[in-house]
Amino acid sequence: MVNVTVLGAGAWGTTFGQVLADAGNNVTMWAIEPEIVEGIRDHHRNAVRLPSVERLPENMTATGDRAEAVRNAEIVVVAIAAQAARKALADFRDLIPSNAIVVSLMKGLERGTNKRMDEVVREALDLPENRFVAVSGPNLSKEIAAREPSATVVGSTNPYASAKVANACSTNYFHPFTSNDVIGLEMCGSLKNVVALAVGMARGAGYGENTAAMIETRGLAELTALGQAAGADPKTFSGLAGVGDLIATCGSPLSRNYTFGSNLGKGLSVEEATRVSNGVAEGVPTTDAVVSLGDQLHVPTPLACAMSHVLHEGISCEQMLGELFGTEITAE
Ligand SMILES: NC(=O)C1=CN([C@@H]2O[C@H](COP(=O)(O)OP(=O)(O)OC[C@H]3O[C@@H](n4cnc5c(N)ncnc54)[C@H](OP(=O)(O)O)[C@@H]3O)[C@@H](O)[C@H]2O)C=CC1
Ligand SMILES: O=C(CO)COP(=O)(O)O
Numbered sequence: 001m002v003n004v005t006v007l008g009a010g011a012w013g014t015t016f017g018q019v020l021a022d023a024g025n026n027v028t029m030w031a032i033e034p035e036i037v038e039g040i041r042d043h044h045r046n047a048v049r050l051p052s053v054e055r056l057p058e059n060m061t062a063t064g065d066r067a068e069a070v071r072n073a074e075i076v077v078v079a080i081a082a083q084a085a086r087k088a089l090a091d092f093r094d095l096i097p098s099n100a101i102v103v104s105l106m107k108g109l110e111r112g113t114n115k116r117m118d119e120v121v122r123e124a125l126d127l128p129e130n131r132f133v134a135v136s137g138p139n140l141s142k143e144i145a146a147r148e149p150s151a152t153v154v155g156s157t158n159p160y161a162s163a164k165v166a167n168a169c170s171t172n173y174f175h176p177f178t179s180n181d182v183i184g185l186e187m188c189g190s191l192k193n194v195v196a197l198a199v200g201m202a203r204g205a206g207y208g209e210n211t212a213a214m215i216e217t218r219g220l221a222e223l224t225a226l227g228q229a230a231g232a233d234p235k236t237f238s239g240l241a242g243v244g245d246l247i248a249t250c251g252s253p254l255s256r257n258y259t260f261g262s263n264l265g266k267g268l269s270v271e272e273a274t275r276v277s278n279g280v281a282e283g284v285p286t287t288d289a290v291v292s293l294g295d296q297l298h299v300p301t302p303l304a305c306a307m308s309h310v311l312h313e314g315i316s317c318e319q320m321l322g323e324l325f326g327t328e329i330t331a332e
Contacts, residue, residue: 001025002168005073007092009036009062011279012105013079014050015141020077021057022147022171029062030069037064049279053145067095075101075168078121081280082108082190085117089124096125101161103133107189108282109289114296116186116230130158133165134182136189136241138248140255147173153241155179177240184236187227192246193283194290194304195219196257198320199250201310203258204265205317215303216250218324222303226290229297257283264310265317287311302326 001024006017009031021027031037039045040062044055063069070076076096080088085106096102102125106117115123122132137152144150154169154176156162166176179185195216202211223246224237236242249255253262260281263273274284287307294301306323309315315323 002074002164003072004028004075004077004168005030005070006077006079007069007088008079008081009040009046010049010079010081011141011145012139013077014040014046014053014056015145016077016079016105016135016169017060018053018056018145019169019171019174021060022174023169025059025168027057027060028069028073029060030066031062031064034064037062050141050145052142066091070096070100073097073100075103075165077103077105078117079105082106082117082120082282083111083285086110086120086124089121093125099131101131101133101164102127103135103165105135106282107136107193108286109190109293111285111289114289114293116183116190118182118186130156131161132156132182133158133161134185134189135165135169135176136185136245138240138244140248140252142254144174149173149175151175151177151240151244153177153179153185153236153239155182155185157182179236179239179241181233181236183230184227184232185241187230187232188223188236188241188245190282190286191223191226191290191304192219192242192249193257193281194287194307195223195246195283196249196255197261197264197281197283197287197310198303198307198324200255200258200261200263201265201317201320202261204262206265207317211321212250215321215324216246219250219303220246222301226294226297226299226301229299230293256281260284269314270311283307284311 005028009029104117133156154166162178290304306320
């Protein structure tokens, strides 16, 4: 049993907090909104971000006070929207205990810098590599909040840190595997969201399994090429965090990215799809970062480029798919 603090009481932060509490830990959620803090602390409920759960565990509380939130934390979990993480974490830089492990649940690349969340978290907190852990896998929050069986990957270059976090989040319905490939986990989690936008768009436009399978497979090839160029272990892409998360995210209306894409495919504008999104669709800002990282690493990113034309120029689903085909016939 350890003291764990989760920064960000969104859908996944709150769900992962419940997993940690079910595993027997003392869990403190930190959130900005007083309504969310009071809901969790006084009524064991997050009606704003996780209304499907009637009552969160008794060993789960919340505070809006940053210092109080992390004072006794042995593990600090970051579950903040990726584009807001650097700024939000700056306020915790001098507060997190010097021996605490910091875990990122986030799936996105930072727009403007093209940095992964392991880089952003470590820079923002001035955190050494051996205290950083990434968690990534096919983890649709609503299913895990209902305690449906699922697995994830807990990655760190420090095996002691990954083992400690894996032990802390292991329950009879949530099974963690460990890995030392932090870069692979980060790249898989971030890039599959861009693929899910495209699959969702094709589904929303009315296309079926073949089109979805084509986008997912070409997306996996793009994800693998860029991930390897960034330093990832190719094995990670065929695991839970790679293919596993692609299957879950690209196949479920519970995914915000899939749903965002689906709404675009049905004819909504980016602004309209943003307005009706039930939480952050990380693939939207991450698309630009993937295109830019591809340029930087000299890796073609046709799917991310096509999605960026959808997001910025409003091209249709047919045009997006046309860009994926390209003009030449090439070897697969
Ligand atoms: N939902 C899921 O199934 C999964 C999500 N993830 C990843 O986890 C991360 C969080 O997702 P999730 O919890 O579902 O997202 P939500 O959209 O439900 O919540 C986003 C969280 O980020 C916080 N946030 C946004 N801006 C700021 C800011 N400026 N300062 C502080 N906090 C801020 C929000 O706080 P506030 O409530 O105050 O707006 C909220 O707690 C994402 O990167 C996502 O890709 C990973 C696996 C599964
Ligand atoms: O990462 C997820 C599932 O593994 C959640 O996907 P969304 O962020 O698209 O909801």
